[in-house]
Amino acid sequence: MFHKQIIITGAGLVGSLLAIYLRRKGYSVSIYERRGDMRKEAVEAGRSINLALSDRGIKALREVGIADAVLEIAIPMHGRHLHQPDGTHAFQPYGKEGQYINSVSRRELNCTLMDLAEREGVVLNFGHACTGVDWKTNTISFAAQGSAETRQFDLLFGADGAYSATRLAHMLQHQKFEYQQHYIDCGYKELSIPAGPGGSFLLEKNALHIWPRGNYMLIALPNLDGTFTGTLFFPFEGETSFEKLTTKEAVTDFFARTFPDVVPLVPDLEDQFFRNPTASLVTVKCFPWVREDKFSLIGDAAHAIVPFFGQGMNAGFEDCSVLAGLVEQHGEDWGTILQQFQELRKPDADAIADLAVNNFTEMRSRTADPKFLLQKKIEAWLHEQHPDQWIPAYSQVTFSPQIRYSEALRNMLRQEAIMQEVMQEPGIESNWQKEEVAARIISMKSQAT
Amino acid sequence: MFHKQIIITGAGLVGSLLAIYLRRKGYSVSIYERRGDMRKEAVEAGRSINLALSDRGIKALREVGIADAVLEIAIPMHGRHLHQPDGTHAFQPYGKEGQYINSVSRRELNCTLMDLAEREGVVLNFGHACTGVDWKTNTISFAAQGSAETRQFDLLFGADGAYSATRLAHMLQHQKFEYQQHYIDCGYKELSIPAGPGGSFLLEKNALHIWPRGNYMLIALPNLDGTFTGTLFFPFEGETSFEKLTTKEAVTDFFARTFPDVVPLVPDLEDQFFRNPTASLVTVKCFPWVREDKFSLIGDAAHAIVPFFGQGMNAGFEDCSVLAGLVEQHGEDWGTILQQFQELRKPDADAIADLAVNNFTEMRSRTADPKFLLQKKIEAWLHEQHPDQWIPAYSQVTFSPQIRYSEALRNMLRQEAIMQEVMQEPGIESNWQKEEVAARIISMKSQAT
Incomplete structure (x- = not known):
């Protein structure tokens, strides 16, 4: 044996x-x-x-x-630290406290x-x-x-x-x-963000940074030495795409317009852009x-x-x-x-x-939408109020190894359909924290199950 | 050059x-x-x-x-010569006369x-x-x-x-x-049907024969020498499948129950069944x-x-x-x-x-459904009445090389949706040949275009 x-x-x-x-x-x-x-x-x-x-x-x-x-x-x-197109920031926690x-x-x-x-x-x-x-x-x-x-x-x-x-x-x-x-129509390119003086972090350390821009995005994850590994996910072809950014000037101009807060952080941006490969x-x-x-x-x-x-x-x-x-x-x-x-x-x-x-789709586009951020806030709150009856899809996949991926996908589709309905309700922006709203959503869920 | x-x-x-x-x-x-x-x-x-x-x-x-x-x-x-499960026959022309x-x-x-x-x-x-x-x-x-x-x-x-x-x-x-x-869940096996005395055809010569049986079927196409090349399209696995037909008795019994009119035509059926490969x-x-x-x-x-x-x-x-x-x-x-x-x-x-x-799906299952055969009859009639405005999908693919396959597919989806609606109408079985029915269907089509 x-x-x-x-x-x-x-x-x-x-x-x-x-x-x-x-x-x-x-x-x-x-x-x-x-x-x-x-x-x-x-x-x-x-x-x-x-x-x-x-x-x-x-x-x-x-x-x-x-x-x-x-x-x-x-x-x-x-959580996600979102660098919005309008220059504002938002923070979206990944799960519950801790x-x-x-x-x-x-x-x-x-x-x-x-x-x-x-x-x-x-x-x-x-x-x-x-x-x-x-x-x-x-x-x-x-x-x-x-x-x-x-x-x-x-x-x-x-x-x-x-x-x-x-x-x-x-x-x-x-x-x-x-x-x-199947290859998605976006490729990616690494763009490293150096550490600040004394190995300090030039962006919030304990977050995954996202610059959502519709059909593309930049993300950055922290490293122990104070650097961030940035990654641009970007179409291969089309109006705004790798095939269009072929000169130093085009890259400079594109980043200045689209990711203005990133430009001062990456002095050798253009060098990196042309040195690092575009991967699929x-x-x-x-x-x-x-x-x-x-x-x-x-x-x-x-x-x-x-x-x-x-x-x-x-x-x-x-x-x-x-x-x-x-x-x-x-x-x-x-x-x-x-x-x-x-x-x-x-x-x-x-x-x-x-x-x-x-x-x-969620990361590159929906995280730039205030309504979507509100939806996630409502779901997080539901999860706190009813920890077993409403677990946001992200939490099921990420923090709940006892839930199979296939179950998490089914649950996501069900919960997303309910939330789409809820988000249509007039006044939801102001009254979502009412006890009765939570009760109603939970009951919609139990009926759908 | x-x-x-x-x-x-x-x-x-x-x-x-x-x-x-x-x-x-x-x-x-x-x-x-x-x-x-x-x-x-x-x-x-x-x-x-x-x-x-x-x-x-x-x-x-x-x-x-x-x-x-x-x-x-x-x-x-x-056309298709259909050998129905109840022992009756039906003929479904492929297109117009000629x-x-x-x-x-x-x-x-x-x-x-x-x-x-x-x-x-x-x-x-x-x-x-x-x-x-x-x-x-x-x-x-x-x-x-x-x-x-x-x-x-x-x-x-x-x-x-x-x-x-x-x-x-x-x-x-x-x-x-x-x-x-992608492999479909059915494989196929050739089963040759010999010629009759003097090279005669033992089935109607000028037709494609189909024995539709739900999730499987037998078909037969004529050869010049009076033989037919038969092909059984049949699930690899499951209740009724190749994996279940492993003995001579099982094959004999299956054909006797399912294709009784084929049995006398193929004396060496079981030999062929085990000699010929199962292809995917x-x-x-x-x-x-x-x-x-x-x-x-x-x-x-x-x-x-x-x-x-x-x-x-x-x-x-x-x-x-x-x-x-x-x-x-x-x-x-x-x-x-x-x-x-x-x-x-x-x-x-x-x-x-x-x-x-x-x-x-159409061949193995729907051709056994009288309602489907009626639908095809109505479509054939529409095609005769309005040859340019209603061309059945089969005709577009088979007899209309000027129509691209991709167009034919789009047209099929549109026409099929209309016919699904038409076939729900009460009394359609008896009044389909009325001028006004044709006019209405054609107008549904032009609205959907």
Whole structure:
């Protein structure tokens, strides 16, 4: 028993965490990573979006005993700090008092997870790009420094991200593989905001900053050293788009008109704009994720999503937690474990993919609308008055790991329909805090259930 | 001028026809086909669905001068001959008097097109499986009898079908490639119905036979030799499905209960059932189809669709016709030709893909409903009374090549909504032929436009 050789492709966040979980169950685990070791080498710069670690991810980290260590290198963000088009500011809390999400550097977290995996006895191999899988002989091939290598596995996990090579090997040899990849019409570009004197924060530290501008937006998340990682989400093509901003003058002019308060914060704005790559954002949905008792996709490789709900990593970590729970339940019966894993997780992965696309609209456009901000205020108040009967969708996804993503999506649609009605009521702006209003909304909800 | 070397992957229907068109424009054209030469070798048997050649395909064949020759080996089908669950029969004409579709053997048509292509000077290479494309050097690699070959091209067309290897090479090296493949939950199995004494037809010859049974159906198309190519479209899984029919007894029993009139026609039914493979049905949508001035997908490789509207080949032939029209217009400006080709054809390809899926529901289920048959009768009558103001959706797609698929889809949605309303009217069963009813429907249509 427990003599299975497990190979994981990808030493990213999910691959590293999964390795720790499986090692703890007693398996021999090797990771093969296409890139070099980011703990020793410079990584691709200029295309990171900071991570927002929240309760689902924390739950998984807690299960392997490193939640506290990770939270020490994280910065709490209690809500959205909105930089409105008219120059005013607004603050929208993420949840109740004491609820927050955590800005974490991808690199720091990934290095921490790799270190821990190695300490647990996981073997990490870098510079190994998967070139194919032979599903009959259970062997995986790699290109490693120009030469071809082959490894045998009993169990293979594809944790190799949105552009997964193992998924491709799976897809190309599958009879009826459901697959879709869809790129949203916006790309993104990192724009780093430096620290002030003595490592001070030039924007409010404990918030996620958003400059909502309709069909595009800028966001910024804090780092420990006082800098902010800014990201511009912006159309590739059209009137106002990357394809139009081709000169230094155009960039200067655009930022001065659209994000005037950002300009003094980023002295090398134009340099960064042209130096940093423009990256694209893809949603991948596929099925099945697994092959018999010997292969599963996991994390982004199974369900790449856009970053607008801050749930990509959290969903991947939750995958690991759910899988570990199934191992607890079914021991070495990997056929059952993998089958149940995909049955449980596929609807949740589809749901968070849709929620994430939906949240882009909310962030870039609706947060600039006073009526929308009022709606969120009413919902927060309802949640305080009736904590179990009204949980705002954001809170369900972010702070309620006991609610499945698929449930959260259904609840969101129901609650949003009710709130649309409520927001039409004459006088709602002034009388929303009345007891009877809350009572009526709660009763609409129970009728809709 | 006209010195471009054109390579086409795939010697199927679309690849062969495209080669003829391009050769006539003066280009050197080579085709590379993965399979052997079907004119000399046995082809995979037992998985063909007969083709229904209709006006869009005929238009293209006419443009290269072979429509009449092809129609000579075709059998006109004037409508659907419905074998109802209660044992009765119904006939539903496809269009007006004199309008029909044509049952053609895929093999015969493909051989005819290959012969013609060769006579025109196209070089056909068989047993060449595309293994990759280098988009920088414009070279395509093949595996041919165990050895690797490389060919240079100026212009490459991927006409290599639903599982296109050139599409994969395109996709894997594209920054933002939109892609989805979706399998319907039904597979299909060929079941051949032999000819009667002296090559006679045991079913009505000039019709497409359908046994509609709710979520599955059997169809049969006539061949010149008196046989019918039957195809069972049937769920893979579930209560009544391929996974349940695993024994000879189960098959015998199922056919006796469900298709009793078919049983005496197919003496070796059970043998065929277990000998013939169960094939799957995929829809592929992707974008972009083209790369600069040097590559385009075409036909199924660009837009694989399910067979239920009989438009897969017709759409592919129309692709060739549209492309040839653009060559007429833009000469050797292939950058413009390919760009306009995909802009023109992508919406039409998406539309016929959706129409085809929709028609599966119509064929397998609605054709068993008397109310639906009445609706079609009313629409046919409206079409006769007002030939320009009411063209049934089927006629728009099948007999009206001047109407784009995308237009036909929009018109269908509008007309179907009107007919849903009309069919609710009390007494419609008896008074539909009144002048005023027609006038009212036509006016609803003009208001909706």
